[in-house]
Amino acid sequence: MIESISAITLATHDMARAVGFYRSLGFEVLxxxxxxxxxxxRAGPGYLNLIAxxxxxxWSWWGRVIFYVADVDAIHQRAxxxxxxxxxxxxxxEWGERYFHLTDPDGHELSFARPLS
Structure with missing residues (x-):
């Protein structure tokens, strides 16, 4: 049985730009x-990796990474x-989450979400 996702690795053509983008959203470099x-x-108990x-x-559109966050509106304002x-x-x-989408500089679609009470 699959228990969780440990990490996701996204490709980038410009590591400095990509690291700056994720740091600006509050991701901690490990x-x-x-x-x-x-x-x-660090992405909660898992990891977000970048590879040059x-x-x-x-690459073309590949899908979306969904991050659960404590405050969707605060992350939106930070972005x-x-x-x-x-x-x-x-x-x-309608599926019970508050969310927004943001595309990183390399074209990866991110969703920041929180289950509704």
């Missing part, structure tokens, strides 16, 4: 950094304050 080929961030890829490596443009404002969904 390993690596702007000048490294691999960086790992050459410029000729291309706006950092100059990022979420693709949706926070909203309450």
């Amino acid at each position: 390993y690596g950094g702007e000048a490294e080929a691999f960086t790992s961030f 890829q050459p410029a000729d490596k291309h 706006l304050a950092a100059g990022w443009q979420p693709s949706t404002p926070p909203r309450d969904a």
Whole structure:
């Protein structure tokens, strides 16, 4: 039986830009950094990893990573304050979550969500 996701690894063409993006949203760097080929961030009990890829490596929409957060609206405001443009404002969904979507500089779609009471 599958118990959990330990980590997700996303590709980037620009590690410094990607690390700056995730740091601006409050992710804590555990390993690596702007000048490294691999960086790992804490994401609750799991990890979000970034791996550098050459410029000729291309990808298209692959799906979405959903992060549960304590306060969806606070993360949305933090993203706006950092100059990022979420693709949706926070909203309450019919499936019982408050969420918004934000695409990182490498085209990975992120969702920040919280179950509704």
